[in-house]
């Protein structure tokens with residue numbers, strides 16, 4: 001069984017980004033079998049099911065390299081309750097996240113997944129503690145998933161909160177066990193549509209011993225690692241007080257930096273730290289929307305120049321990668337006071353190909369023969385997407401969630417003509433609203 005997507009503009013990304021017209025993408029099983037002129041399709045693949053993509057563009061789906069799907073529960077609240085960026089830390093208190101049941105948590109996760117799919121995401125790295133509670137429900141969405149089980153062994157105090165660091169051996173052992181359990185159950189599931197990664201919470205949440213043990217485990221399992229790094233000024237203060245160094249140097253000292261690390265945020269950083277991270281060729285998840293909401297910005301151009309690969313993530317309360325991509329371009333242009341750089345092609349690559357690579361997936365994230373069929377169809381027959389002088393620029397600067405018409409992962413449609421196929425969207429939205437209402441009122 002083959003599918004041929006015809007008549008759309010195909011966004012190719014080999015050495016440079018280019019647009020291919022009058023061609024078709026032929027998909028067989030989970031793979032892009034061929035990209036060839038429209039006129040050749042029925043000659044070579046007469047049994048293909050034809051999908052007409054006239055007035056449409058076919059882009060790679062987005063890679064969201066850092067999110068916490070169940071934190072949709074905090075939407076409308078945590079966006080506006082940021083920690084302080086100047087002492088005293090952590091600053092004015094924010095409301096604590098209410099406890100909800102496992103079933104309720106599953107609904108909040110699926111709410112985030114629906115938003116992710118509707119905005120054109122095809123792979124997401126979910127970072128959380130206790131992913132086992134909802135991994136099965138989440139994988140049913142059809143999304144490609146990297147499940148990063150997170151652990152911390154700090155006895156008390158939260159991220160960004162100064163205070164004496166004490167390690168809890170039991171928390172350490174439990175965390176390692178959770179990662180191994182998740183890996184055993186889910187890594188490689190469904191032709192590796194689901195893989196497992198490990199997450200240290202943050203430098204100020206993880207002891208030297210926990211970082212070292214996680215690195216040994218990473219090496220043994222051969223998986224991607226991640227951490228919230230240089231996220232908050234309170235974290236920087238904590239590491240200075242407890243270990244007399246900076247967060248990135250603390251990770252270097254404890255062997256946690258590698259080219260298979262996705263460092264999320266990287267906002268509160270010295271030049272020296274940026275250079276260290278670059279030296280290890282770690283990936284940076286540029287979580288632009290949350291960064292803007294927090295009033296902080298990473299030095300993306302510098303990190304990239306020092307050797308980091310730039311990927312993108314949404315982080316809390318938000319799964320819209322179109323907005324993440326656009327906000328990233330805007331923020332970086334404002335920060336470096338350059339109205340031309342980064343250009344849309346670079347930012348598109350951050351949000352797609354670089355993201356996939358950072359998650360250990362090298363055969364997806366760009367449309368090419370032989371790659372995994374993870375792609376999206378975008379309706380460009382819209383006033384804000386016209387004229388199509390530069391379709392990638394339009395997508396980055398003007399794209400809207402409603403433009404995403406269909407989403408394919410591993411050769412299977414998970415959204416077709418705006419309909420989410422594996423979930424009851426209306427039910428989940430109604431339920432999620434009730435759950436949040438009840439939880440925050442308590």
Ligand SMILES: [Zn+2]
Nearest residue numbers: 068228315316
């Ligand atoms: Zn996060």
